Amino acid sequence: MSKITSDLNLYNTADRAVSKFIPLNPGKVGIYLCGATVQAPPHIGHIRSGVNFDILRRWLTAIGYDVTFVRNVTDIDDKILHKAVHEEIPWWAVAMKYERAFSDAYAALNVAPPTYEPRATGHITQMIQLMEKLIANGSAYAPGNGDVYLEVRKLKSYLTLSNQKLDDLLSADDADLTYKKDPRDFALWKAAKPGDPSWPTPWGDGRPGWHLECSAMAHAYLGEAFDIHGGGLDLIFPHHENEIAQSESAGWDFAKIWMHNAWVTTSGEKMSKSLGNSLQVMEILKKVRGIELRWYLGSAHYRSMLEFSFEALEESSVNFRRIEGFLQRAKGLLKSDIQPSISAQFTAAMNNDLAVPQALADISELVRIGNTAITDNDLTTLAKSASEVRGALEILGCDPFDPIFADSSNSKSEILDGLISLALEQRSAARERKDFAASDAIRDSLTALGITIEDTPTGSRWTVN
Template sequence: MSLRLYDTMTRQVRDFVPLVPGCVSIYLCGATVQAPPHIGHIRSGLNFDVMQRWFRYRGYDVTFVRNVTDIDDKVIAKGREQSTEWWKIAYANERAFNEGYTALGCLPPSAEPRATGHVPEMIEMMRGLIERGHAYAADGNVYFAVTTFREEYLALSNQELENLRQPSADNETGKRDPRDFAMWKAAKPGEPSWETPWGRGRPGWHLECSAMAHKYLGRAFDIHGGGLDLIFPHHENEIAQSRAFGDEFANFWVHNAWVTLAGEKMSKSLGNSVLVSEMVKRWRPIVLRYYLAGPHYRSMIEYSEESLREAETGFNRIEGFIERAVERCGPVDAAPEVPPAFAEAMDDDLGVPQALAVVHTAVRQGNSALGADDKESTAARLAEVRAMLGVLGLDPLDEQWADGGGQGEELTGVVDALVKLVLDQRQAARARKDFATADAIRDRLGEAGLVIEDTPSGSRWTTNP
């Protein structure tokens, strides 16, 4: 089975054929850094991290570019609101995003360009579009004339041009058509600006990505990614700019769904966001990765504490087998290849839920082998499980999770300490042959959802599956 991906443009799952044999080029719309990341932001990074990991496993040379929008109406407004420089806001939040990506085990991108570092490329693109008759300058702004691109415009979002309502800001004056969109915005007093042939100003949101994709990936590349909310206007306007400039642009459009809370998209503006910096204090990062990367990337995740606890239980089941298998068999390297059923699931539009089902089947088989004291089968299942988890960035024995997958965060550390204290009391009761007390402690812990396992190296606890 060939690797297949759902293409938003064609609205179907297509066979993936790279533009350059053996190579994959990916551009992902990254963060607009007016505030720290919530788990909805990081989900996009995780989904595309799994994508690049799978391409690498399949033997591709991956070029992965994820941009940073560090100049934007929202960034400027946040600086004004906090009475500080806009660039301080942008840089602090850029660091917060990278800390979140790293905490949840994302591989670094090949390049992470900032909008402010690519103004010359934007000027070059605007000049070319004006010369081709697709753009015009007015009152210091530069606009893209959408009617010059009528045949292809809005194909991604499947809208009608006659019914289009283009988002615009107060200072966007001089438009010939209300449907035209700003590529460059005229300077306003007190705001950052750069010199151009059409006057001082700053980038519009859409132009930066067209310019940076062109610089780092060339006139054509394989995959453009981002959240569903970017389809219009951002990605639609990127396509118009780039293709009118002469680029073929993206061959596939891949969009991840949102994390929702009470049915609403998680967002800073709605005040319903769950910050990554707070979540990693309460949950192990490897568990958060399992929770956010486990559902299919095109499926919505309705956030709740209960669903996170269910994810934790599911991952603990996997982790518990790995710990017991290593105790029985010693260190076992990951298998050189994943099981065929896992590969088939991943090749089918990155079917992570089906792939994880294969992982859990191998864990059940491994636990049965442990119960039968079948060391050879246990080691084989352990190698398979590690290979599959490695592809997903979820192997607790990998170096990135060397601290126990983030063990030591505030709440987890407290729970560990309390359970250890109770287990020490139970061990003391067993040592004095007070088995009634020892059993009572075990039963009370069981009622709380903990399973106690006595091993030659001491008692160990896991959550009840």
């Protein structure tokens, strides 16, 4: 096992402060991230959460922790059932279709698959066991209509994560007190409605409420207590409060640190699902590469709102291409693969609650130093800076040499390389005999094809735009 090499500090929503991370078990970290409800294709807000927590996971791994990363799939809920009716296909076909869409989007952005990716419907047994426990110890009740509720007034710690008081909550308009003891009591389990999928329980046939699955699955894969529970800001209440209520009622310590990512916004507002298709991940990937979209989504601090615009995405891509170009040049000059390493500044930034923007400033400085080293033909300095740039990019999931981002058309690019080299030889010959009209004509032709030429002291380089 590698040594833990640094002191990590993380923000905990539960106490609204950054503090030193101390794992429950030395050398190990358990993380549970609330994943997608698979009822529509992912938009960039969904995937930002995936990217942010992927960076956390990579950093924890880099500094020596053995990370168990669980991200669930909610494959049963009201919207999935509605969509099934609307699309006239079974509910499970809807869930699988969009689960695949999410998996594809994660893969396109180099978000590593979780250690475990449990589906809610695969854990009904664990949910029933949890409900039995909660009913047996008086925390929950089954009033006979097929629903099972958690009695929130019995819990002293309820709403401590969101710092609210039970009586201050707006009461739900549709609160039905026929069966509920209190309007704020929430459903662990919902009685079956005609035509809906259902599973048998001691209290009648039905399906899981939204909150129960995460408590049951986090417990199944990470135990009664684990280090980090993550999700979007909007999950704090009610979802995470209710998870805490269920789990603590069962006598579990549950999550020690709560981390929440902020939204991608448009026009200052939270992205809404009614915006249409334009901000779906796969639509945006028609305009920029996955590595560039990831660079953009990862570049703001995870707790800051990221105001999306195509202009900002483009300028972020320009910034990334400068770094990428540097690494490509460095690789050519060093005549070997660049070995990733982690700079002290990058470590300091990441340990400060994953201060990626601070890390980006360090990367820019390293690129500048490296580019200057290229001009000075200082290969020692170049090797060091290139190595540190690559190491940082690897943690951010944006290593241009990562095979996941490699161009799949390798055999084609060999042919292309040969053809362009041929043209460049002609151009060099023309330049040597000072026939600049001819050499510029070749360059202009290549430019028109989307190929950019750079003349360097050691010859001409080309890149496809």
